[in-house]
Amino acid sequence: MQRKFFFLIFGASLFILLILAGCTPAQPTANQPLVHIRLPLGYIPNVQFAPLYVAVEKGYFSEEGIEVEFDYSFETDATALVGANELQFAVVSGEQVLLARGQGLPVVYAMAWYQQYPVSVVSKVEQNILTPQDLAGKQIGLPGLYGANYIGLRALLYAAGLEESDVSLDSIGYTQVEALATDRDEAVSVYTANEPVQLRARGYELNELRVADHVQLASNGLLTNETIIERNPELVQGMVNAILRGIVDVIQDPDGAYEICKNHVENLSSLSETDAAIQQQVLARSIELWRGDRLGYSDPVAWENMQAILLDMGLLSTELNLEKAFTNQFIP
Numbered sequence: 001m002q003r004k005f006f007f008l009i010f011g012a013s014l015f016i017l018l019i020l021a022g023c024t025p026a027q028p029t030a031n032q033p034l035v036h037i038r039l040p041l042g043y044i045p046n047v048q049f050a051p052l053y054v055a056v057e058k059g060y061f062s063e064e065g066i067e068v069e070f071d072y073s074f075e076t077d078a079t080a081l082v083g084a085n086e087l088q089f090a091v092v093s094g095e096q097v098l099l100a101r102g103q104g105l106p107v108v109y110a111m112a113w114y115q116q117y118p119v120s121v122v123s124k125v126e127q128n129i130l131t132p133q134d135l136a137g138k139q140i141g142l143p144g145l146y147g148a149n150y151i152g153l154r155a156l157l158y159a160a161g162l163e164e165s166d167v168s169l170d171s172i173g174y175t176q177v178e179a180l181a182t183d184r185d186e187a188v189s190v191y192t193a194n195e196p197v198q199l200r201a202r203g204y205e206l207n208e209l210r211v212a213d214h215v216q217l218a219s220n221g222l223l224t225n226e227t228i229i230e231r232n233p234e235l236v237q238g239m240v241n242a243i244l245r246g247i248v249d250v251i252q253d254p255d256g257a258y259e260i261c262k263n264h265v266e267n268l269s270s271l272s273e274t275d276a277a278i279q280q281q282v283l284a285r286s287i288e289l290w291r292g293d294r295l296g297y298s299d300p301v302a303w304e305n306m307q308a309i310l311l312d313m314g315l316l317s318t319e320l321n322l323e324k325a326f327t328n329q330f331i332p
Contacts, residue, residue, distance in 0.1 A: 034067040035235060040078035040090040041070055045265045047283045048193060050257045051246030051290070053264045060245045064238030070264075078223070083107045085227050089239060093148040094218025094306050095315075101325050102316050106226040109326035111240045114219035115292035116212035119152025122196050123187035124180065125205045132160035132209060139168040141176055141185035148220070149189040152211040155309050159214045164313075180204070193285035201278045212289075217309070218302040218326070219289075229327070240330040244296050251287055258283055296331040 041049060052070065055061055061068050071078075078090035079097070083105030094117075097109045121140065123129040129138065135157065142149045157164065172179050176188035176195050181202065190196060196208055211217065222243065224236055250257040258280055262269040268279065303322045310316040 032065065034062060034065055036067050036069065037088055037239070038069045038071050040081075040087065041072055042074065042078065042091065044072055045070075047258065047261045047265060047268070047279050048286045049264070050250045050261050050283055050286070051243060053246075053260050054249050054257050055242045055246030057260045057263065058246075058249065060242035061238075064242050066235070066238050066242065079107060080105065082223050082225050085225055088224060088228050088235065090223045091220060092223045093151070093220050094302070095148070095151045095310060097218070097223060097325055098303075098307055098310055098320060099315060101320055102310075102318075108224055108226055108229055108324070109218070109221050109298060110224050110229070110236050110330055111222040111243065111296045112219060112292075112298050113221045113243075114289045115295070115297075116192075116210075116289045117148075117152055117155070117215075117217040117219045118192045118286075118289050119148050119189060119211045120192045120196060121153060121156060121187050121189050121209045121211075122180065122199065122206045124183075125207055127186050127207070129187055129207050129209070132156040132214060133162070135160065135187065135209075136162055136166045138186045139170055140187045140189060141170045141172045141179040142189040143174050143176075144171040145169065149191070151217070151306075151309065153189040154313055155211050155215050155217055155305075156209060158309055158312055177202075193282050193289060197278055197281045197285060201274070201281075215305055216299065216302045218298065218306040221298070226324075233330075237330050240296060241332075244332070247290050247295055250283075251291065254280075254283055254287060294331065296328075298326045298328055298331075 039052075049070070052068070056068060078087065079092050079100045081087040082090050083100050091113060094109065097107055100107045121129075121135065127138070129135060140153065142153060144150065154164065157167065170179070170185050172185070176190045177198050179185045180188045180199060181204065188195070192210055192212075196206060199206055222239060229236055261283075271279065300322065303326060307316065307320060307322060311319070
């Protein structure tokens, strides 16, 4: 069967400030309590969450009548909790949205956090892995057969016409840096803004296959559900407004954002000069992934591609109505 796929060359806009021109914060009345939101992030405190920290510190959430508590618990099944309306929001990867809807959960993706899928497969230059086709026959380390690292790797294989059986997958937890450094694996699947920076800082010369250079996929974003959108669209709009304002500020002033991160990321203010430079580079690479012509926008092509990958993997059994899986109604 001939595979249908959609490809995109990414562009960047120089007019980020105009994006939020139409956003008017919802002003809470005096004496009206802020709405408390517990927001699962699924990762440890990190400079990659800089827009959220900026939005808190600059009062963007409170201007929308919202008080945010960040939840870094790995064990939190955030997608299921949002689907059951036990949580209003979470930050999740795009594949989780479709997998949840495939199970009947009424979750809706309300805002794209990343404009590019944030996964890469990296290898030492001596492996000569220059294209996705070169992955054939290689042993590839990744946290496990789940999550964005797995989906991104499978997307590269799919784009190359390869099957999972054409490579050897090594589930190693979050130890990709050491696995590559010690030659346990010939390549590793990693987050674009994180492990490649660490490996290069150690002096390793790398070849990097960015998923975003080969296929556009629905990436990490803000998840809510159909009930919240129907009954309290102002709350969804407020969350989107605050986060987008945070993203714009970080893009404009990375150094200022990094200083704000010190209030939220443990030991960030006490790092050595070398380690601080690594974290600043992590932030810089994250900014590359957030940039776009329309911040927060979900491209339908990315969702079509994601569904094609999940169907090919057998993680979805039937096609979904993608128009119900995501919305751009809250994007200015």
